[in-house]
Amino acid sequence: xxxxxxxxxxxxxxxxxxxxxxxxxxxxxxxxxxxxxxxxxxxxxxxxxxxxxxxxxxxxxxxxxxxxxxxxxxxxxxxxxxxxxxxxxxxxxxxxxxxxxxxxxxxxxxxxxxxxxxxxxxxxxxxxxxxxxxxxxxxxxxxxxxxxxxxxxxxxxxxxxxxxxxxxxxxxxxxxxxxxxxxxxxxxxxxxxxxxxxxxxxxxxxxxxxxxxxxxxxxxxxxxxxxxxxxxxxxxxxxxxxxxxxxxxxxxxxxxxxxxxxxxxxxxxxxxxxxxxxxxxxxxxxxxxxxxxxxxxxxxxxxxxxxxxxxxxxxxxxxxxxxxxxxxxxxxxxxxxxxxxxxxxxxxxxxxxxxxxxxxxxxxxxxxxxxxxxxxxxxxxxxxxxxxxxxxxxxxxxxxxxxxxxxxxxxxxxxxxxxxxxxxxxxxxxxxxxxxxxxxxxxxxxxxxxxxxxxxx
Numbered sequence: 350x351x352x353x354x355x356x357x358x359x360x361x362x363x364x365x366x367x368x369x370x371x372x373x374x375x376x377x378x379x380x381x382x383x384x385x386x387x388x389x390x391x392x393x394x395x396x397x398x399x400x401x402x403x404x405x406x407x408x409x410x411x412x413x414x415x416x417x418x419x420x421x422x423x424x425x426x427x428x429x430x431x432x433x434x435x436x437x438x439x440x441x442x443x444x445x446x447x448x449x450x451x452x453x454x455x456x457x458x459x460x461x462x463x464x465x466x467x468x469x470x471x472x473x474x475x476x477x478x479x480x481x482x483x484x485x486x487x488x489x490x491x492x493x494x495x496x497x498x499x500x501x502x503x504x505x506x507x508x509x510x511x512x513x514x515x516x517x518x519x520x521x522x523x524x525x526x527x528x529x530x531x532x533x534x535x536x537x538x539x540x541x542x543x544x545x546x547x548x549x550x551x552x553x554x555x556x557x558x559x560x561x562x563x564x565x566x567x568x569x570x571x572x573x574x575x576x577x578x579x580x581x582x583x584x585x586x587x588x589x590x591x592x593x594x595x596x597x598x599x600x601x602x603x604x605x606x607x608x609x610x611x612x613x614x615x616x617x618x619x620x621x622x623x624x625x626x627x628x629x630x631x632x633x634x635x636x637x638x639x640x641x642x643x644x645x646x647x648x649x650x651x652x653x654x655x656x657x658x659x660x661x662x663x664x665x666x667x668x669x670x671x672x673x674x675x676x677x678x679x680x681x682x683x684x685x686x687x688x689x690x691x692x693x694x695x696x697x698x699x700x701x702x703x704x705x706x707x708x709x710x711x712x713x714x715x716x717x718x719x720x721x722x723x724x725x726x727x728x729x730x731x732x733x734x735x736x737x738x739x740x741x742x743x744x745x746x747x748x749x750x751x752x753x754x755x756x757x758x759x760x761x762x763x764x765x766x767x768x769x770x771x772x773x774x775x776x777x778x779x780x781x782x783x784x785x786x787x788x789x790x791x792x793x794x795x796x797x798x799x800x801x802x803x804x805x806x
Contacts, residue, residue, distance in 0.1 A: 351376045352439045352523055356432060356446040357383045357421075358454075360478050360588035361406040362548040363413045363516040367475040368445035370514040378523045380439050381414055383407060384432060385425040388453075394714075396707045397538035398676040402546040404532045406587050409547025411531050419520030422528035429460045436470055439526045443471045447478030447588075450621045451714050452628030480618045481592040482508045484625035494626035495619065496729050502615050513594045542675040544583060544710065551589040554580065555598075563602060567609035571681045573664070573743075574751035578680060579610065582711035585617065592617065620715040623729065631718050632699065634727040638802060642697035651694050654788050655686070656704055658757075661787035663769060664743035665689050667756035674756075676710040681746050687724035688737035693794035695801055698725035726802075734802055736795055743769040759784040 353376035355369040361383075363369065372379045389395055395403070411421035424431040436444060444465060449458060462472045476483040487504040488494060495501035544550075558579050569577040584590040592614055599607040599614075624630055634640075645652055654660050658669035668682035678686070683705075690701040702721040706712040722728025726735070747753060750768035754761050759782060760768050767773055772786055 350378060350523070352378045352380065352441040354380045354382050354432070354436060354439065354441045354444040356444050357381065357410070358447055358449065358479075358588075359586065360447045361403075361410050362551070362589050362591065363410070363417075364548065364552070365513045365591035365594045366516070367478055367511070367514050368447055368473070369520075370517060371473065371475065372443075372445040373517040373520060375443065375445075376441075378439075378521045379419070380422055380435055380441060380522060380526050381410075381419060381520060382422045382424065382432065382435050382528075383410075384428050385423070386428040386457075387426050388428065388457075392453075394706070394712075396712075397536050398540055398543060398708060398710045399712055401536035401539045401543060402583060402587065402676075402710045404536065405546030405550075406548070406589055407531050408533055409549055409589075413516075413548060414520050414522075417517060417520045419522045420528075421531065422522070422526055423531055424528055428457055429464050432461055433464050433468070435526060436465065436468070439523050441470065443473060445473045445475065448474045448476050448483065450480070450484050450625040451631065452624075455625075455628075477511050477593055479588055479592070480621055481510060481596045481614055482618050484618075484622035487622075494622050496623070497731060498616065498619050498729065501619050501622070502612065505615050505618060506611075510593050510596060513591070513597055540674055540676040540708065540710075544580070544675070544677065546583070546587065546589070548589040551581075551584040554584070555590060555595070559598065559602065562606075563599065563610060564604055564606045566606035568606075570609065570613075571746050573667075573679055573681055573747040574749065574755070576679065580677065582713075582716075583677065586711040586713045617716060620719040623719055624715040630722065630728070631714050635719070635722050635729065636727055636733070638727055638733065640695075640697075640725075640727070640801060642691075643695050644697055645700060648694060648696050651788050652690075652696055652700060654785075655690050655694065655696075655701075659785050660689070661772065661785045662689065662739045662743075663750075663753040663757050663760055663771065664739050664747060667753045670756040672705070672708050676708055678705075678709070679752075681742075683720065684724055685737055685739055685742055687721055688735075689739055691721070691725040692736045692798045693739075693789060693791060695794070695797050698722060698727065734799075736798065738791060740769050740791070757784070 353372040355372035414420050465472050482505050569575045581590055596611055596614055599611045658666035660666055665686055668678055668686045672678045690696050691698045698721045702718050705717055719728055723730045726733030750765045753768055
């Protein structure tokens, strides 16, 4: 009997899954396998929110496989060692998996290929599973990757996407192969507003968004109070939704909202092609400005105030509290909080990136680190010295203060526009507020940043 292994990584779905489809088509029986990689957990990339969401995704994937006569085999430990053990137990001939794009993923894939080939087995790596357009598909004439988004997007938009792969009807699994019990209990330390994980939840969410949200995406995606983004980011991170399928569907839907939505998916691919070409950008400046950042040692009190949502700037505090409560933050709010930490407080962007990675369900090295670098001015932003003013941005994207009131109840009775600048309240109105004064004057922060970048006003 010919047996293959379908190795799941960041692609926890049955629909539009080329490695699973290929494994089913190539063999008499298939082992659907997921390995809880000890290296991922020891590096700190499995904090409570993502661990809980992963558990839900694995349970849902197992349920979907059982409906097709199969089951998910779960193992824990060294990634390569566990895959090779399953291959030996199943007497499998080949392994199918999605291509990864971080330095860690590429090195892990190379180790697995060497180990499998040493035992006479083959590894098939499938592109365009966790991205719509794989890194390296489009490149400028003078470099191995695009460093500016707009020219990248022009070429990205012209790339023909692979067709969507149908979910297999049957996934027969050989009996001798056993796995660990899939966790279904609560994980301690999670955010109380954690979203539901798994492909079923993802596809239900997508269907609702296609019906009620996509058409207006271009006009409302920056509106903080409207909360009108897709919220697909966690599902894209864990692969319960396919980027290629989403682009296909959005293009068929058509309209300005769909076009703006597709552009955001292109940003996701853009960051992956940057990280694939420059893996060190996960921790090092992509374009150093010679910054001598303040660190946790030199700015502990201000960093703590930022993390806990008590900076005295309502939109910043609202966003940081949303992060802790939901394990998610609105994209506009991510830009504002990152600008505030890196440029107004002049704190090392890695401090903020690490805090985000701890709480975000969609905590993704490429998106998180490179968006932080973009906002810190050390990444691909063509205007590296831009600073987002939290007051003017709050008035623009939360004019009535509804977003602030949702997350900063201390200000619930303050009317706009003063809710954006509560320090301007006077007399009893100010005295009755249990809300801190700003931890820094915006003008002082701007002056410090400009002097640090040697850009005098």
